[in-house]
Structures are given as C-alpha cells and as structure tokens.
Amino acid sequence: MKLFKKKDEEIKDEKVVKKKKHLSKAKKEKIRLQKKEEKRIAKENKVTKERKFDLSPLFGGIGVGIANIIPGVSGGTILVIFNLFEKLMNAISDVFKKETDTRKKSILFILEVLIGAVIGIVAFAKLLGITLAYMEAETIFWFMGLILFSIPVVISNELKGERFNILFFLIGIIIIGVLQYFNMKNPINTVDTAINLKNILVLIGLGVIGGISMIFPGISGSMVMLVLGKYETIRSLIDNVTTFKVNILIQLVVFGIAAVIGIIISAKVLSKVINKYRGKVISLILGFITASALILPLNLSHRIHWTTPKTCSILIAFIFGGIVIYYINKLKNRNS
DSSP: HHHHHHHHHHHHHHHHHHHHHHHHHHHHHHHHHHHHHHHHHHHHHHHHHHHTTTHHHHHHHHHHHHHHTTTTTTTHHHHTTOOHHHHHHHHHHHHSSSSSOOOOOOOOOOOHHHHHHHHHHHHHHHHHHHHHSSSSSHHHHHHHHEEEEEEEHHHHHTTTTOOHHHHHHHHHHHHHHHHHHHHHHHHOOOOOOSSHHHHHHHHHHHHHHHHHHHHTTTHHHHHHHHTTOHHHHHHHHHTTTTOOOOHHHHHHHHHHHHHHHHHHHHHHHHHHHHHHHHHHHHHOOOOOOOHHTTTGGGGGGSSOOOEEEEEEEHHHHHHHHHHHHHHHHHHHHHOO
C-alpha cells in the first residue's frame, strides 16, 4: 500500500511540475509581450516628446534671418539645409485651405520659423556686420562651404527615392547664371519713392516677385531686385521707415502685402508641384543652390589678395562651413 501511495504521490508531483512548467512558459510569454508593449509605448512617447519640443523650425528660422543679412544668400537655401522647405510650403498652403484639422499646428510652425528669423536678424546683424567689415571673404566662403557641403545631405533627405534629373539641375544653374549676368550688367539702380499709380503698380509687382524669391531656394531677393533695377528703391524705403513719413509707410505696406501674396502663391504652387514632380523640382532647386553658392564670391565688395595667410584663412572658413553641416546632420539623425 505504501508503495502504491508513493507512486501516486510521484505521479501527482510530476503533474504539478509539468503544470508549473506550462505556467512558467505562459508567464514568460506574457512578460515578453508586456515588455514589448512597454517598449512600443515608450518609443511613441519619446517621438511625441521630441515632436513637441522640436526646435528645428526655430533654428532654421534663425538661419534664414542670418542668411538675409549676407549679400546673395537665399533664405530658402537655409530652409532646404534644415529640411524645413517643404514643411513650410505645406504649412503655408494648409493655413489657407477651407477644411483642415491641422491649421493651428501649421500656424504655430510658421510662427516658430518667423520668430527664429527675427532673432537671427536682430541677434546676428551686428556680429555679421563686423565680420563682413573685417573678414568679408572668410564670411562669404564660410557660407559657400555651408551650402556646398549640404548638397549631398539635401539629395538624401529631399529626393526620397526619386531620380536625380541632370537636365533640370543644369537649367537651375543656367537661370542663376543669367540672373547674375544681368545683375552685373545693371550696377546702377535709380531711386523713385514718389506716390503715383505707376509706382504703386510697380511696387505690387516687385512685392509679389520679392515674396516668391524670398523663400525660393538659391534665388536671392536682393539679386532679383538688382536685376530689375529696383534694389535701391526698396532699400531706400526700408532705410527711411523710422522717419514715419506717410508716403514711405504707404509704399512699404503695399510692398509688404504684395510680398505676403507672393509667398502664399509660391507656397501653394510649390507644395503641389513638389508632390507631383519631386525629382525634377528638387533637381532644379539643387541647381539653384549650387550656382548661388559658386557665385557668392562675385558679391565681394573688395578684391581678394591671395596671400598665403589669406588663402589659409579662407580655406579654414570654407571647411568650417562643412563641419557645421556635418554636426547639424548628425544632431538631426540622433533625434530622428
């Protein structure tokens, strides 16, 4: 009897052990799935937090502000470098859609870029004024390095699987070359700030063109105004804004409203065109950016004396532009 009882107990123990093993496997699987779910939620929270505290629009805006101080540098080029160009086009377009759930988000994004641009202009105007006065060549070549070294980054970020179109790239280079040619052909600009119908219509046209060129990569607004022979007129209006003369203020308001219209039109058109012809448009923009970087030295007010120290300082400035792009890209990849 004792023997049978012992065997029954052994069988019972084996069943308990098997049940425990089975429960253990189920528990392990449950724990594994739970950990997997926790990791997924943590990842989502991290992405949400990063998006919530994404400062790239602010820094991109600061870059745009700085670029507007440098002769021949396009604010749109800086937006492309910071991977914000298409986002800004879509945001501006989104604000003026009839039915959208993201209008508030788009407005906040645009405001962040604008605030950054104001900070860039106000905070760096004096500093860049000093560097342009005493180290003009080094400052220009730093921007040149910044733009040229960013081209491979722009290709990888913006083409998104589309083929690079060499024809549109060359067209972009030719357009900038033609603009620069006429810019050099028209060094003298007349100033006409009188209020009449003709000047108001001209200012509306200039404002729309200025708004388009203001955000289009590779095309400098100042270059376009110089080509059209109206750079000094616009500069004179801006310089005299603090006089608070009625005729000056009226013309600036007209120009400003027209510029906003130009920005809205270009944003809506570019947003649609990029979505439909991404490869061609990005290739064209890359042509604009490349050519605008290569012609930057032509905007120098003084001829460079290529002594050994000067050559070394210019080369260091150019390479430093590339180093800045490397770390910007590294920081963006770490946050993505």
